[in-house]
Amino acid sequence: MTRLLALVWPELRVPEADPRPFDRMLDALDDLSPRVEAVDVGVALVDITGLEPMWGPERRIAARAVMLARDVAPLCVRCGTGDNRWLATLAARLARFERPDAPAAFHDLPRAALRDLPLALLPADAVTRQRFALFGLTAMAQLAELPRSAVGAQFGPAGERLQALARGHDPRPIVARRRPERVVAAATFETPLDGIGAVSLTLRRLSAELCDRLRERNLAPGRATLALLLEDAPDLRVAQPFPQPALEPDWIARLLISRLEAAARARSCRGAELTDKQRATEPRKRANEPDSWPSVAPAGNFRPGSGPKLAVSPAGGQTDETEAPRVVALTLAFDRLSDPSTRQLPAFEARAGRWEELRWSLERIRHRFGEGRLWRAVDERPTASLPEHRSRLVDIGQ
Amino acid sequence: MQTDAAVTPSLASALETLRTRGLGLRRGSDPEPLETSRPAVPTGHDGLDAALGSGGWPRGGLVLLDAPAGSGATTLALGTLAAAQAAGGLTAWLDLDGTLDPAVAARLGVGLEWLLVARPRDAAEAIDIAAWLGRSGLIDALVLDLGERAVPDRRALDRLGSLLARSGSTAAVVLAPAGRAVAGAVAGVRVALHRSAWLTVGPDLVGQRVRAVVERHRWALAGGSAELDLWFAEGRRIDPIVATMAEPRALEAERPALRVVSA
Numbered sequence: 001m002t003r004l005l006a007l008v009w010p011e012l013r014v015p016e017a018d019p020r021p022f023d024r025m026l027d028a029l030d031d032l033s034p035r036v037e038a039v040d041v042g043v044a045l046v047d048i049t050g051l052e053p054m055w056g057p058e059r060r061i062a063a064r065a066v067m068l069a070r071d072v073a074p075l076c077v078r079c080g081t082g083d084n085r086w087l088a089t090l091a092a093r094l095a096r097f098e099r100p101d102a103p104a105a106f107h108d109l110p111r112a113a114l115r116d117l118p119l120a121l122l123p124a125d126a127v128t129r130q131r132f133a134l135f136g137l138t139a140m141a142q143l144a145e146l147p148r149s150a151v152g153a154q155f156g157p158a159g160e161r162l163q164a165l166a167r168g169h170d171p172r173p174i175v176a177r178r179r180p181e182r183v184v185a186a187a188t189f190e191t192p193l194d195g196i197g198a199v200s201l202t203l204r205r206l207s208a209e210l211c212d213r214l215r216e217r218n219l220a221p222g223r224a225t226l227a228l229l230l231e232d233a234p235d236l237r238v239a240q241p242f243p244q245p246a247l248e249p250d251w252i253a254r255l256l257i258s259r260l261e262a263a264a265r266a267r268s269c270r271g272a273e274l275t276d277k278q279r280a281t282e283p284r285k286r287a288n289e290p291d292s293w294p295s296v297a298p299a300g301n302f303r304p305g306s307g308p309k310l311a312v313s314p315a316g317g318q319t320d321e322t323e324a325p326r327v328v329a330l331t332l333a334f335d336r337l338s339d340p341s342t343r344q345l346p347a348f349e350a351r352a353g354r355w356e357e358l359r360w361s362l363e364r365i366r367h368r369f370g371e372g373r374l375w376r377a378v379d380e381r382p383t384a385s386l387p388e389h390r391s392r393l394v395d396i397g398q
Numbered sequence: 399m400q401t402d403a404a405v406t407p408s409l410a411s412a413l414e415t416l417r418t419r420g421l422g423l424r425r426g427s428d429p430e431p432l433e434t435s436r437p438a439v440p441t442g443h444d445g446l447d448a449a450l451g452s453g454g455w456p457r458g459g460l461v462l463l464d465a466p467a468g469s470g471a472t473t474l475a476l477g478t479l480a481a482a483q484a485a486g487g488l489t490a491w492l493d494l495d496g497t498l499d500p501a502v503a504a505r506l507g508v509g510l511e512w513l514l515v516a517r518p519r520d521a522a523e524a525i526d527i528a529a530w531l532g533r534s535g536l537i538d539a540l541v542l543d544l545g546e547r548a549v550p551d552r553r554a555l556d557r558l559g560s561l562l563a564r565s566g567s568t569a570a571v572v573l574a575p576a577g578r579a580v581a582g583a584v585a586g587v588r589v590a591l592h593r594s595a596w597l598t599v600g601p602d603l604v605g606q607r608v609r610a611v612v613e614r615h616r617w618a619l620a621g622g623s624a625e626l627d628l629w630f631a632e633g634r635r636i637d638p639i640v641a642t643m644a645e646p647r648a649l650e651a652e653r654p655a656l657r658v659v660s661a
Binding site: 351354355357358361362364365368369372373374375376377378379388390391392393396 | 486487488499500501503504510511512513514515516517518519523526527530531534536537
């Protein structure tokens with residue numbers, strides 16, 4: 001007999017909730033059971049059939065699931081168990097927290113307990129509910145005990161399905177999600193490296209190592225993620241999706257380094273903006289301060305030649321002298337693994353497929369020659385009266 | 399647009415030429431057969447395809463369109479891209495001066511969704527990008543428009559030519575008015591364009607007739623020529639009535655008023 005555990009996180013069911021922890025929760029639940037289904041955001045079904053000898057009674061299994069999920073995000077969860085997905089999800093819906101600050105609520109719903117529940121719990125539309133009321137049907141048992149042919153004659157196939165639910169039958173099987181595979185390689189530097197440019201050799205080695213591992217299994221990654229652990233600075237993380245599964249370690253490493261440099265530049269720019277804003281909030285200048293003094297200098301104790309160190313850029317502007325953060329460790333991960341020979345061309349059109357392949361080459365060209373080299377013309381206003389208004393060039397990277 | 403049969407040498411005279419050059423003495427008395435079956439990208443003009451002898455621009459070949467300004471080289475190149483796309487290919491335009499007008503390209507039948515536009519910084523970078531695109535093997539035809547002033551480096555063009563020949567998939571058309579000497583020495587196919595007449599409907603100028611002469615062809619016999627009618631404004635989609643009514647007018651005649659047939 002099948003036994004299912006339904007988990008519902010009410011805080012993830014509201015429209016403005018951040019759904020990102022949900023995927024990681026599902027990943028965590030994979031450690032409990034090999035069959036986990038993501039029904040919707042904030043609702044998961046776990047097949048716990050036959051797990052009792054290993055993990056104990058169902059309530060203990062539910063507690064273990066709650067513990068695994070709370071390791072990802074400390075959210076309250078309703079747990080329900082039943083013989084099928086209808087009973088399990090309804091049980092989770094009926095679970096009540098024993099105290100206001102309880103992390104979880106648990107409820108088990110046997111099929112026989114359905115009889116006393118109100119008919120309003122059925123997933124019926126408003127018109128059907130109204131007709132149930134007209135017939136005087138208010139409890140599950142009343143609908144369940146009617147002949148199926150009579151319900152079908154009055155309410156059609158939808159009514160028959162609702163009656164099956166009222167009897168506790170739900171033929172829909174659990175559709176287990178496929179666990180996303182991820183291969184990871186990491187390196188730690190006992191002596192931290194100066195600057196992110198110094199990691200390229202290590203990155204190339206790790207990339208080759210992962211590519212070799214995947215090549216043996218005839219798999220290729222669809223995305224590479226690189227995380228740098230920096231000394232005295234927040235971690236730096238970049239991800240590079242590929243237009244098609246790629247097994248070229250050198251180019252993967254180069255693209256990641258390129259992304260990394262761009263991310264580091266963006267971070268330093270944000271840092272500089274932040275510093276400027278902080279300065280802007282300080283007193284602008286003293287009463288006797290000459291107007292020609294640099295505006296980036298702190299106004300409080302500024303003396304020509306005695307302020308903070310400033311690096312003069314070639315253009316003549318002045319910038320803060322900043323040290324590049326040192327790299328303590330790096331982690332390279334490949335995911336979205338697939339068989340490169342079975343990738344599906346978009347729309348089954350040969351030319352579109354070739355264009356997709358070309359995008360990979362274009363990515364390399366962009367990396368080699370820089371931005372602003374590759375463009376595509378798009379028909380922006382095909383019906384414009386002037387020909388020059390009908391189309392325009394857009395950067396292919398956008 | 400017919401092939402000028404008077405200019406095309408006969409096969410017998412061509413073989414005789416080869417014999418006199420000593421090629422026939424290499425192996426016995428029979429000269430080596432010419433490679434005429436090289437796959438080609440259509441030029442968009444049947445007459446020119448026939449004159450080239452290879453059915454179009456040879457794949458893996460560097461083609462120089464040697465033409466003075468306003469002689470229809472750009473129009474012919476865009477027509478080539480349109481024909482390549484019509485055969486299911488992907489195309490690229492390397493635009494050094496930034497003069498490519500997508501509206502004109504679209505009017506000449508180029509599908510913009512299958513056209514890649516590259517804007518290199520200088521001629522060397524343009525040749526580099528062309529080499530990268532040629533090496534990908536996914537572009538069927540590309541146009542290397544080096545603008546009015548840029549002179550390409552001979553060795554870089556040589557490298558591009560050999561790379562394209564190895565790849566064997568891309569036909570590269572070069573427009574280099576300033577670097578015609580350099581590009582002409584390297585190109586496997588050199589076609590000279592000369593305006594021979596205006597095409598007019600009454601007082602209105604609707605196109606020009608251009609004489610294309612195949613001056614050099616590494617993979618077929620050179621010397622063929624064709625008359626191409628290049629229409630203004632509407633390109634390949636010229637109204638057939640206008641095309642029927644158009645009459646050639648000698649270049650010496652007073653230039654008629656320019657008129658766009660329909661935008």
